[in-house]
Amino acid sequence: MKELILVGGGGHCKSCIDVVEHGGEFHIAGIVDVKAKLHQQVLGYEIIGTDEDLPALAQEYDHYLITVGQIKSPAVRIRLFSLLKELQVNLPTIISPIAYVSAHARLGEGTIVMHRAMINAGTTVGVNCIINTKSLLEHDVVIGDHCHVATGALINGGVQVGDGTFVGSGAVCREYTTISKNSVIGCNTTIK
Secondary structure (H helix, E strand, C coil): CEEEEEECCCHHHHHHHHHHHHHCCEEEEEEECCHHHCCCEECCEEEEECHHHHHHHHCCCCEEEECCCCCCCCHHHHHHHHHHHHCCCECCCEECCCCEECCCCEECCCCEECCCCEECCCCEECCCCEECCCCEECCCCEECCCCEECCCCEECCCCEECCCCEECCCCEECCCCEECCCCEECCCCEEC
């Protein structure tokens, strides 16, 4: 198995660990977080460094996943993505083995598709996105870069979601609507 470093050790990291473990492609070599958490454990995996250690870690490890969550702003995830791109490491797309992703969908690097999510034909998801548990992206949806589609959100056919957008849990987006970049859609909201 390939070794993988997780960047961010909070609650979203725990969900990502579960997906990575079930996928069987990567072994988690460690987690990067803030200095105050050094050497603590997250579900049995050690926090081995901070953001400042990433250049040194990049000399040893090739694969990284950003496991910082995103609700109000994508700024932290964008900063980390840019830093990792500068370090020329691999940012794999991680798909839960119990998610469904159509062979006719395209996913950008560094994106994670969580358990029971569904991504249907003709859909495109940008880089560094979170497609969270039980969310649905119907046919021909376009999700921009650095977006988070939260748990149970329903994005109907042909919807276009701008870069940096957060779509809250249980939100429903009517077919063929357009959502501006950097939007925050609250949970259980209906977009018509």
